[in-house]
Amino acid sequence: MSRPRAKLTDHFPGCPVESTLSFLDGKWKGVILYHLMNEGTLRFNGLRRHIPSVTQRMLTKQLRELEDAGLISRKVFAVVPPRVDYDLTPLGHSMQPVIAALKAWGDAHVVCSGGEKRVLSGVEMIEPLAAAE
Numbered sequence: 760m761s762r763p764r765a766k767l768t769d770h771f772p773g774c775p776v777e778s779t780l781s782f783l784d785g786k787w788k789g790v791i792l793y794h795l796m797n798e799g800t801l802r803f804n805g806l807r808r809h810i811p812s813v814t815q816r817m818l819t820k821q822l823r824e825l826e827d828a829g830l831i832s833r834k835v836f837a838v839v840p841p842r843v844d845y846d847l848t849p850l851g852h853s854m855q856p857v858i859a860a861l862k863a864w865g866d867a868h869v870v871c872s873g874g875e876k877r878v879l880s881g882v883e884m885i886e887p888l889a890a891a892e
Contacts, residue, residue, distance in 0.1 A: 779857065782828050782830060782854070783854075785824065787810060787817060787818065788825055789858060789861060790813075791831075792830065792847070792851060793858050794809045794810070795845065795846065795851070796852075796855055796858060800844050800846040801845055802844055802845070803819075803843055806822075825851075829848055829850050830847065830848060831845050831851050832846050832847075832848050833845055834846070
């Protein structure tokens with residue numbers, strides 16, 4: 760049985776694309792990085808507000824994996840109630856062009872409306888351009 764890409768830390772069998780994807784492997788990691796890039800330091804509940812569809816357990820898991828990968832830092836404050844801040848590390852900031860490229864592609868090719876999302880076909884993308892001329 761093969762291991763998940765996120766577990767292949769000793770040896771990446773593929774190209775640099777596969778190794779980069781191993782850091783983003785997971786439904787919410789890219790979204791977490793996006794919000795930390797745009798908002799700066801966020802607390803756990805702040806991230807939950809930005810990503811309402813993620814469960815508490817999954818958000819915790821994805822944050823731990825991002826921290827283990829060195830992309831985010833977790834700072835715990837010894838106060839009551841406990842306070843934990845999440846922020847990007849320098850390595851996390853270096854992912855900004857990757858996340859920006861994913862956002863740009865989504866802006867150009869994906870439409871989210873009425874609770875549904877769909878990818879635009881080539882014809883749908885050309886029609887608005889023709890109408891603008």
